[in-house]
Amino acid sequence: MIGGGAAALCAAITARRAGCSVLLAEQAPEPLRGGNTRHSRNLRLSHDAPTPFTHGVYPATEFWSELARATEGTADPLLGRLFVERSAGITDWLIEAGVPLQPIAGGVLPESRRTAFLLGGGKTLLNRLYALAEQLGVEIRYGCEIRDPVIEDGRLITLTVRLDGTSYPSTPRTTIACCGGAQANRAWLRRHWGAAADGFINRGTPFASGELLESLLRQGVRPVGDPKAAYLVAVDARSPADDGGIATRVRCMPEGIVVDAHGRRRHDEGGDTASTRYALWGQRLAGWPDQTGYLILDARGLCAAPPALYPPIQAASLDELAGRLGIGSATLRATVADYNAAVRAPTDKRDDWHTVGLDPPKSRHAHPLIEPPFGVYPMRPGITFTYQGLAVDERARVRLTAGGVVENLFAAGMIMAPNLMARGYVSGLALSIGLVFGRLAGEEAARHVRA
DSSP states (O other), rough: OEEEHHHHHHHHHHHHHHTOEEEESSSSSSGGGGGGGHHHHHHHHHHSOOTTBBOOOOOOHHHHHHHHTTTTOOSSSSHHHHHHHHGGHHHHHHHTTTOOBGGGGGGOOOOOSSSSBTTHHHHHHHHHHHHHHHHOOOEETTTTTEEEEEOOOOTEEEEEEEEETTTHHHHOOOOOOOOOTTTHHHHHHHHHHHGGGOOOOEEEEETTOHHHHHHHTTTTTOOEEEEEEEEEEEETSOSSSOOOGGGGGOOOOGGGGGTTTTOOOOOOTSSSSSSTHHHHHHHHHSSSGGGGGEEEOOOOHHHSSSOSSSOEESSSSHHHHHHHHHHHHHHHHHHHHHHHHHOOOOOSSSSOESSSSSOOOSSSOOOOOOSSEEEEEEEEEEEEEEEEEEOOTTTOOBBBBTTTTTEEEEGGGGGGGTEEEESSOTTTHHHHHHHHHHHHHHHHHHHHHHO
């Protein structure tokens, strides 16, 4: 088992329960185990009746329709339908494994038909699954890197194990790759994004290097997805280079205006107020000078903004604010003045605050910025995952470019997620892919061992 997140744990537990001896190789040290699962909080699942963790119903057909639409038709239909149908069993499996979910009766969560929330977040999920794996007899090695796979005649022949400064070959009967994408690999990102990649902040684990992925692709494994694409969201530019997680996200663009490093607006801040705005702004920032933007709020906007990990940079005047940001004060004052002059109040209940004659416009929530203090959240693109992975079949076996499969190599989680999302995203999708295909890969790997 290569990896230490939800997909690897589900696969390890499932294979061990089927009677297999299992070694789980986690590249991270124990305190940082779990990959991006540590930062997860909810999972998407189909259900035909209300549950203690979800409202209403969310049929598999509706889930599939929304997945196909969000990914612009790139999701593999066979794998996609298999996934949404098997997602219905996630919560029962987690509860039986000792993982707590947040009951909707508590009233602390937004109403959702589509997702269930983890009680205690991804770290609690990991702790419970690691405890169960150890109880079942799964051997776990931390700081253990797997690389240099050799594939011959449709079989994985050897791997190289690096542990405690020593390398040695390994010849496992069956292997499941659950080691994520390449979002922490700066060389990979520069190859596809150029110098802009240096402005990206990695929201998750620093151990998602993509080295095994690249090695397998060189061995003739069939790629899926786009190596030039990445899921980016707007995060606070003061965030750590790695592992900041969901807490670093900037959320209140509609309450103010966003300017670039030269003090100029570039996009409609009120055009999208759904959760998709995070990804829209991440992609936009990737093309801005220095990959940096500044969300500017006045006193009203600061009061309306949700709590953030970092406090806003505040100043009593726009000139003082420009000085603190290193932006030309004349340009920033002109940008704000033009915006304020274009703001129009709503004329009826169907209308919203908007601008007239401004390019780009602000179509909604266009309140003037006039009341000090003024505040700023500096932003950069935060990378969550990359969109290239390994193609798999309906048994989670890794496919070969020349045809056929690697009969003893399976994959689950983000390393194969581009089969289902080569672009786009919906909330809770990544964790559900790991949970569903982790269990599936564990079942199929165990079946292969017994054959």
